[in-house]
Amino acid sequence: MKKQHRELSDEALELIAARFRVLAEPMRLKILNALGEVELNVNEIVEATGSGQANISKHLGILFNEGLVARRKEGLNTYYSVADKQIFALCENVCASVDEHLATKQRAFKRGATK
Amino acid sequence: MKKQHRELSDEALELIAARFRVLAEPMRLKILNALGEVELNVNEIVEATGSGQANISKHLGILFNEGLVARRKEGLNTYYSVADKQIFALCENVCASVDEHLATKQRAFKRGATK
DNA sequence: TGACTATATTACTATATGGTAATATAAAAA
DNA sequence: TTTTTATATTACCATATAGTAATATAGTCA
Structure with a gap:
C-alpha cells in the first residue's frame, strides 16, 4: 500500500475542519468581506450586513476566537479588522x-x- | 465610504459558504486525505477511515455533488478519486x-x- | 434463474448551531 | 449618581446534519 499524502491525526483533522466551519457561514463571510482592509465597529458592521446586533456580536466572537479578526476597544466602541x-x-x-x-x-x- | 473589496452577492456568499461547509467535516477531510493522488473504492475508503459504509457513501455523495471527487464504476465497485x-x-x-x-x-x- | 456482494438510499435519533429577544455590562455623558 | 449608549451574553427555538441500522439496488457468479 502506497502512502498518499501527509499523515493527519484525527485531532489535526478536527482543527482544520473547525477552521473551515468558521468560514462555512454566509454571514461570517459577509462580515469578512465588509471588513476587507478597513476597521469597522460593531454598529457599522451591523449596518453593512443588515443583520441584528446580537447576531453580529456572536459571529464576531467566533471569528475572533479563531483568530480571523482582531479587536480594539475605544470607549464604548469595539473596532474589528481582519487579522488573517x-x-x-x-x-x-x-x-x-x-x-x-x-x-x-x-x-x-x-x-x-x-x- | 470607501469600497473595501469585491462586491459579493448573498447568493455568491451562500455558494462559497456551501463549499466551505463540505470541507468542514473531519470525516470528509479524512476521506480526501486517504484518497490523495490514488483511486480507491468505497470499501477501501471504509477501511482507511474506520467509519461505516453508509456514512462513507453519504459523505462521498456530498463530495461528489460539490465536484470535489470523481466517480468511476467498475462492476460492483465504485472508485473514487480527488477531482479538484x-x-x-x-x-x-x-x-x-x-x-x-x-x-x-x-x-x-x-x-x-x-x- | 437465484444467491451473493458492493454500494446507495431511507428513516431515524442525537447533536450542533444560526437567528432573535431579553438582559447584562461597562464606558460616556449629564 | 443617574442616564444613555455600544457591545456582549444568555436563553430559547427552529433547522441542519453526522452517524447508524435497515433496506433497496444493481452487478456478478453459480
Missing part, C-alpha cells in the same frame, strides 16, 4: 473552484447529460 | 493558518495573558 489576510486568498481560491464546478455542471446540462 | 486537486493547496493554507493561530495562543498563554 490569507483568508482572502483562500476565498479567491474557493471562489474560482466553485465557479469552475458550476461551469462544468452547466456544460453537462447543455449537453443534456446530467448523469 | 486544488483542495490540497487549500488545506495546506488552512493548516498553516491554524498552526500560526495556535502558536500565537500558546505564546499568549506562556506570557500569562489569555486576554
Whole structure:
C-alpha cells in the first residue's frame, strides 16, 4: 500500500475542519468581506450586513476566537479588522473552484447529460 | 465610504459558504486525505477511515455533488478519486493558518495573558 | 434463474448551531 | 449618581446534519 499524502491525526483533522466551519457561514463571510482592509465597529458592521446586533456580536466572537479578526476597544466602541489576510486568498481560491464546478455542471446540462 | 473589496452577492456568499461547509467535516477531510493522488473504492475508503459504509457513501455523495471527487464504476465497485486537486493547496493554507493561530495562543498563554 | 456482494438510499435519533429577544455590562455623558 | 449608549451574553427555538441500522439496488457468479 502506497502512502498518499501527509499523515493527519484525527485531532489535526478536527482543527482544520473547525477552521473551515468558521468560514462555512454566509454571514461570517459577509462580515469578512465588509471588513476587507478597513476597521469597522460593531454598529457599522451591523449596518453593512443588515443583520441584528446580537447576531453580529456572536459571529464576531467566533471569528475572533479563531483568530480571523482582531479587536480594539475605544470607549464604548469595539473596532474589528481582519487579522488573517490569507483568508482572502483562500476565498479567491474557493471562489474560482466553485465557479469552475458550476461551469462544468452547466456544460453537462447543455449537453443534456446530467448523469 | 470607501469600497473595501469585491462586491459579493448573498447568493455568491451562500455558494462559497456551501463549499466551505463540505470541507468542514473531519470525516470528509479524512476521506480526501486517504484518497490523495490514488483511486480507491468505497470499501477501501471504509477501511482507511474506520467509519461505516453508509456514512462513507453519504459523505462521498456530498463530495461528489460539490465536484470535489470523481466517480468511476467498475462492476460492483465504485472508485473514487480527488477531482479538484486544488483542495490540497487549500488545506495546506488552512493548516498553516491554524498552526500560526495556535502558536500565537500558546505564546499568549506562556506570557500569562489569555486576554 | 437465484444467491451473493458492493454500494446507495431511507428513516431515524442525537447533536450542533444560526437567528432573535431579553438582559447584562461597562464606558460616556449629564 | 443617574442616564444613555455600544457591545456582549444568555436563553430559547427552529433547522441542519453526522452517524447508524435497515433496506433497496444493481452487478456478478453459480
